[in-house]
Amino acid sequence: MSVLDAEGRRVRAAERARARRVAADERAERRRAASSGFSNPSNPRRSVWLTLACGVFAVYCLFPFAYLLVNATKTQADFTSTFGLGPGRSFALWDNIREVFSYQDGIFARWLANTLMYVVVGAGGATLLAVMGGYALAKFRFPGRKAVFAVVLGAISVPGIALAVPQFLLFAKLGLTNTPWAMIVPSLISPFGLYLMWIFSDQAVPGELLEAARVDGASEWRTFRTISLPLLAPGIVTCALFTIVATWNNYFLPLIMLKDADWYPLTIGLNQWKDQASTAGGQAIQNLVITGSLITIIPLVIAFLLLQKYWQSGLAAGAVKE
Amino acid sequence: MRFEKMTKVIALTGAVAMAFGLAGCGGSGSGSSASGKDGKTEILVWSWDSTLPRTVKGFEAKNPDIKVKVTNVGTNKKEYTALNNALSANKGAPDLAQIEYYALPEYATQDKLQDLSDMGASGYKSFYTPGTWDSVNLNGGVYALPMDSGPMALFYNKEVFDKAGVTEVPTTWDEYYEAAKKIKAVGSYITSDSGDAGFFDSMTWQAGAKPFATSKDGKTVTINLTGDPKVKQWDDYWQKMINEDLINTKIPGWSDDWNKGLNDGSIASLLTGAWMPYNLLSGAPDASGKWRVAQMPTWEKGGTENSENGGSSLAMIKTKDDSKSKAAYKFLEYACHNAQGIKTRVDGGAFPADNNTLKSNEFLSMTSLKDANGKDNAYFGGQKFNEVLSQAAKNVLPGYKFLPFEVYARGIYGDKMTAFTSKSATLDQGIAAWQKDLQNYAKQQGYTVKK
Numbered sequence: 113m114s115v116l117d118a119e120g121r122r123v124r125a126a127e128r129a130r131a132r133r134v135a136a137d138e139r140a141e142r143r144r145a146a147s148s149g150f151s152n153p154s155n156p157r158r159s160v161w162l163t164l165a166c167g168v169f170a171v172y173c174l175f176p177f178a179y180l181l182v183n184a185t186k187t188q189a190d191f192t193s194t195f196g197l198g199p200g201r202s203f204a205l206w207d208n209i210r211e212v213f214s215y216q217d218g219i220f221a222r223w224l225a226n227t228l229m230y231v232v233v234g235a236g237g238a239t240l241l242a243v244m245g246g247y248a249l250a251k252f253r254f255p256g257r258k259a260v261f262a263v264v265l266g267a268i269s270v271p272g273i274a275l276a277v278p279q280f281l282l283f284a285k286l287g288l289t290n291t292p293w294a295m296i297v298p299s300l301i302s303p304f305g306l307y308l309m310w311i312f313s314d315q316a317v318p319g320e321l322l323e324a325a326r327v328d329g330a331s332e333w334r335t336f337r338t339i340s341l342p343l344l345a346p347g348i349v350t351c352a353l354f355t356i357v358a359t360w361n362n363y364f365l366p367l368i369m370l371k372d373a374d375w376y377p378l379t380i381g382l383n384q385w386k387d388q389a390s391t392a393g394g395q396a397i398q399n400l401v402i403t404g405s406l407i408t409i410i411p412l413v414i415a416f417l418l419l420q421k422y423w424q425s426g427l428a429a430g431a432v433k434e
Numbered sequence: 435m436r437f438e439k440m441t442k443v444i445a446l447t448g449a450v451a452m453a454f455g456l457a458g459c460g461g462s463g464s465g466s467s468a469s470g471k472d473g474k475t476e477i478l479v480w481s482w483d484s485t486l487p488r489t490v491k492g493f494e495a496k497n498p499d500i501k502v503k504v505t506n507v508g509t510n511k512k513e514y515t516a517l518n519n520a521l522s523a524n525k526g527a528p529d530l531a532q533i534e535y536y537a538l539p540e541y542a543t544q545d546k547l548q549d550l551s552d553m554g555a556s557g558y559k560s561f562y563t564p565g566t567w568d569s570v571n572l573n574g575g576v577y578a579l580p581m582d583s584g585p586m587a588l589f590y591n592k593e594v595f596d597k598a599g600v601t602e603v604p605t606t607w608d609e610y611y612e613a614a615k616k617i618k619a620v621g622s623y624i625t626s627d628s629g630d631a632g633f634f635d636s637m638t639w640q641a642g643a644k645p646f647a648t649s650k651d652g653k654t655v656t657i658n659l660t661g662d663p664k665v666k667q668w669d670d671y672w673q674k675m676i677n678e679d680l681i682n683t684k685i686p687g688w689s690d691d692w693n694k695g696l697n698d699g700s701i702a703s704l705l706t707g708a709w710m711p712y713n714l715l716s717g718a719p720d721a722s723g724k725w726r727v728a729q730m731p732t733w734e735k736g737g738t739e740n741s742e743n744g745g746s747s748l749a750m751i752k753t754k755d756d757s758k759s760k761a762a763y764k765f766l767e768y769a770c771h772n773a774q775g776i777k778t779r780v781d782g783g784a785f786p787a788d789n790n791t792l793k794s795n796e797f798l799s800m801t802s803l804k805d806a807n808g809k810d811n812a813y814f815g816g817q818k819f820n821e822v823l824s825q826a827a828k829n830v831l832p833g834y835k836f837l838p839f840e841v842y843a844r845g846i847y848g849d850k851m852t853a854f855t856s857k858s859a860t861l862d863q864g865i866a867a868w869q870k871d872l873q874n875y876a877k878q879q880g881y882t883v884k885k
Contacts, residue, residue, distance in 0.1 A: 189719040192690070192697045277519070284523035371480070371507040371516060371526065387482070387509035389717065390688035392584060392709035392744050393783040394484055395806060396716040398690060 177409075184208060184403040191398050208403035215385075215400055222374060223381040224407075227360060229292065230377055234299030235355035242302050242351050246309025247340060251322060264310075267303035273364050280368045294369035295377070299359050305351045312347035313340070349422040353415065360412055378408045475761040476501045480517070481532035482509040483581065483746060485782035489775045493768045500761045510534060514841055521546055521751075529762040533578060533749045535569035535742065536635070536840045541749065542577040543652040543838045548750040549575040553763050558771065565742045565830030566787040573650055578747035579770035580787035582779070584707025585826040586636055586730050586743050589714065592815070593724040594622050594702040603728045607671055610731045614680040622702045626682035626692065627672075629854040631847035632743060633687075637705070639741035639834040640730060641668045646837045647884075654882040655838060659869045660862075661885065667733070673861045676853060683854040693717040705730065707743035708823040712783040715803050715813050722811055727819045729826060740829035745787065785823065792824040839879060843872055 182197055187207070190200030212220050249260060279298055283289045288297070317340045325335040341348075363379045370376055376384070382404050389396035479486070479502060487504045494502060505528070507516045514537060520527040533541060541547050550556075555576045559567055566580035590603065598617045604610040614624035627633060638645065643664035647656040659665050675681045682701060685691045695701035696718035704710065714725060732739055748766055753759050768775040773790065780786050780797065781804075791797050800820050802810040837843050850868040852859040876883045 188716065192693045192718060193720045280519060281523050284520075284525040287525070289523075289526050367508075367512075368516075368519065371520075372505055384506060384508065387512070388484070389693075389713075391482055391484070391509055392582065392707060392746070393712045393785065394482075394716075396693065396713070398693075 180402060180406050180409075183399075184406045186399060186402075188396065188399045191402070204399070205403070208399050209407070212400050212404050212407065215397070219373065220378075220381065220404060220407075223376050223378045226292070226375055227377040227379075227408075228411075230295050230299060230362075231356055231359050234296045235352065235359040237296070237300045238302040238305055238355040238359075239348060239352040241300060242305035242309045242355075243341075243344060243348055244336075245306050246311075247313045247317070247336065247344070249306075249310045250313035251317060251319070251340075264303050264307055268307060272298075276364050276368050279365070283369060289369050290372050290375070292375055295362075295366050295375070298365060299355075299362070302351075302355050302358070305355055308351050308354070309344070309347055312350075313344060316343050316347060346422060349419050353419055356415055357412065378404070382408065474499055474501045475757055476503065477530065477758060477762045477765060478528040479504045479530040479532075479748075479765070480507050480513055480528040481530075481748070482506045482513060483532055483784070485779040485784045486532070486581075486748075486769060488782050489769045489778045492774055492778060493765055496768070497761075497764055500764065502765055510537075511841065511845070517541075517751075527751050529753065529758055530748055530750055530766060532581065532746050534744065534746045535566070536632070536836045536844070538570065538578055538747055538749065539572055539648065539836055539838045540841055542572050542575070543648070546752060547577045548752050548759060549577060550579065550750065550763070550766075551576040553759075555579060561771065561789065562787050563789060563792065563827045563830065564832050565827065566745060566747075568832050568834075569742070569745070570747050573648075573652070578749035579766055581746045581748045581770050582709060582784040583787040583827060584709050584742050584744035584785060585823065585830050586640060586705060586741050587708055587710075587823055587826045588703060588705060588728045588730055589710055590703035590726055590728065591696075591699050591721060591724050592726045594620070594699045598622070598702075603726075604731050605729070606735055606737075607731050607733055611671075611675065611680070614675060615678075617702050618680055622700050623682040623695075624680060625703050625705060626685045626687065626695065626701050627854065628683050628686045629848040629851035630687055631844035633705070634847065635834075635836070636707075636741045636743040637668050637672070638662075638665050639831065640739055641665070641733060642739065642831065643668070644834060646835050648835065648838050652838065653880075654884055655876050656884040657837070657869055657872050657876065658885050659865050665865065666862075669861045669865060673853070676861070697721055699724070707745065707785070708826060709744060709783075709785040711803055711813060711819060715805060715811060722813045723815050726814055726817055727822045729822065729829070738829045739831055740826050741834065742830055745785075792827055798824060837872070838881075839872075839875065842875060843868075846871060 179196065182199065183191060185203050185205040185208070186194065186200035187202060187204045190202065190204070194200050249257060280289065283294050283297075288294050321339055321343075322335055325339055330338075360377075361379065362377065363383075366375075366377050366380050370380065373381070373384070382401055385397055385404065386401045388394045389398065477500065481487075481504055490502045490504060494500065507513050513532070517527065517531055538547075551574075558576070558579070559571075562570075562580050563583060563585075565585065566583045570576055570578045570580055588603070594617060595601075595603075595613070598613070598620045600613045600616050602609075604613045610624070617624045641664040643662045645657065645659045645662045645665055648654070672681075676683060682695070685695055685701070692701070696704070696714065697720045699721065711727075715722070729738070730740055748770055750759065750762050750766060753762075769779070770776070771788075776786060776788060776791055780791055783803075786792055786797070798821050799818060801814075801816050801818055802812045805811045847868060850871065851861070851864040853861045853864050873883050873885075
């Protein structure tokens with residue numbers, strides 16, 4: 113045992129003791145606040161009902177996820193014969209995952225790759241366009257700006273589903289149905305993303321900074337790249353997240369546009385597997401549908417966990433004295 | 435200066451986009467292009483049936499100049515939506531499409547399907563069972579070939595029946611009612627129905643009802659549900675079952691709960707099509723060995739009347755491309771008429787529509803099903819179930835006609851049948867409301883409506 117080890121242990125013990133003291137202080141403070149009937153902004157009185165309501169809502173939100181987790185571990189036989197939230201007679205998660213990726217010559221992997229491609233190209237492109245467009249609308253004055261504003265606001269209020277059939281007819285004329293383009297091109301346009309970036313650019317990029325850059329002789333492109341983009345980062349991440357989720361979950365558009373199983377995204381593919389059970393002579397594969405669904409949401413969860421620290425990080429808005 | 439740079443960026447973006455475009459084209463060479471690069475005629479088939487893709491290999495071996503691509507674009511109604519979209523866009527429609535018997539008149543009257551009698555199918559009458567031939571033979575034309583069929587049969591859980599003291603399989607509807615009471619007493623339901631239009635059609639068909647008719651020119655449609663005594667007969671019977679809580683009206687067919695019920699015996703019998711065995715095997719695997727098959731109960735003692743439930747045909751979408759329609763017909767014949775093609779599909783779980791297979795010894799003597807791993811499973815306890823189902827196919831009453839907008843009709847049936855969920859409503863009321871809606875819809879579609 114070295115001296116450093118002992119030293120480290122002492123430091124850690126002291127740290128723990130300090131944490132305990134702080135916690136005890138807080139508890140005492142809360143008790144005082146509760147008994148006196150007063151509270152302060154950093155230690156508000158807790159409402160039992162609000163806590164309860166939040167708890168109920170949390171259960172409601174997490175319940176399907178728990179169901180998914182439990183049932184992904186069951187075989188098809190256990191799925192139909194055991195209690196929905198209880199474990200099955202055998203633990204079949206690994207078998208299920210293996211089967212999901214091998215069923216129908218491993219078409220699930222293809223669907224996963226398709227979805228990833230639609231997200232990278234479609235949502236990525238949508239974010240890029242939204243950032244550049246929103247920035248331009250916020251920071252440049254040009255004729256027709258008001259008209260663009262009206263069109264964008266109008267576009268947000270039109271549900272995408274209402275446009276899907278006209279889009280289909282249009283794409284059929286162009287010969288683009290049944291190709292990945294039918295999925296990617298409509299995904300590139302995100303009115304909400306554009307609006308978000310517009311508002312965000314307006315707030316986050318001070319005009320004075322741009323002025324300073326222009327005085328120093330930077331081109332608009334360079335100003336955008338080196339000065340504005342870093343300031344816009346939290347907005348970009350938020351916008352990207354919205355478009356990623358929208359593209360990942362898109363169901364109606366590919367349902368109408370794509371007829372070739374080789375280009376399906378996961379949503380359509382899984383639904384096809386689900387429907388298979390209700391066809392004459394079809395094989396019921398709920399275990400694969402459930403496990404496939406679980407695999408489908410994992411990338412989204414990862415995207416959220418990875419990206420959340422970026423949009424939580426502080427904004428530069430208001431950093432310049434105006 | 436600044437402008438120059440911007441144009442460069444724009445040009446660069448364009449170039450990248452174009453490069454993507456080229457790559458995309460390379461990747462998506464397939465699809466529904468007219469004919470392949472190697473001189474093969476390529477035909478596109480839309481089908482959700484899992485057995486049809488199995489026939490492609492055998493067909494292509496025999497016809498090396500034809501390439502078949504089978505695509506599942508969605509199950510039943512979803513496929514019809516896709517088909518309607520493609521037809522209205524005049525682009526992307528397949529050469530062949532799986533169309534259920536009930537939906538076939540819809541596409542035939544819209545003049546979307548090729549009449550196959552000119553191509554040699556007119557002489558196939560004796561090849562198929564009367565029920566299925568009747569379904570594809572519309573107004574003197576042959577608009578599809580039968581792919582599979584679903585003569586109705588009584589599938590029952592013998593273990594539950596025995597426990598309830600129902601030792602004789604019910605052969606009449608009165609006996610079925612008595613059996614339902616005994617089964618209820620041991621805590622199960624004899625069957626479930628939460629409002630299924632296909633089931634309604636099959637049951638009234640079996641009773642001898644003919645509520646729907648379409649004139650030869652396809653312009654006049656008869657909708658007479660409330661005036662048909664046979665509809666009323668079934669209606670009253672089923673109402674009695676609902677009133678006495680003898681059928682489960684809460685579990686919709688094909689749901690996970692339904693499979694659970696079949697699996698654990700809380701739903702003790704099914705009145706359904708002959709394609710059911712493989713669905714039972716995968717949906718209710720634990721009940722293996724407990725189930726049996728019998729003929730449908732009938733209204734009179736000693737009766738044999740039967741009807742169809744489900745079943746699909748393979749139809750050719752009209753095209754001007756002669757080489758394509760010839761190739762498509764070849765595949766159609768192989769999948770639905772050629773002995774080898776049919777065998778491939780029957781081995782995969784399809785219930786045949788042709789008399790040869792229904793009569794063949796190999797088919798009749800089957801006592802087990804092949805499960806997903808290819809193992810034999812004596813699901814029906816060693817019973818020669820195909821003997822029963824084959825007989826059921828022979829008993830189908832001819833002459834029942836579906837509406838020329840049956841897909842729509844089935845879609846709204848459930849909304850009208852509140853009797854399944856509410857004690858205050860009756861089936862009679864639901865059927866009257868359904869009839870009224872159907873008549874209005876027919877008028878909107880330009881039909882002359884007869885009652």
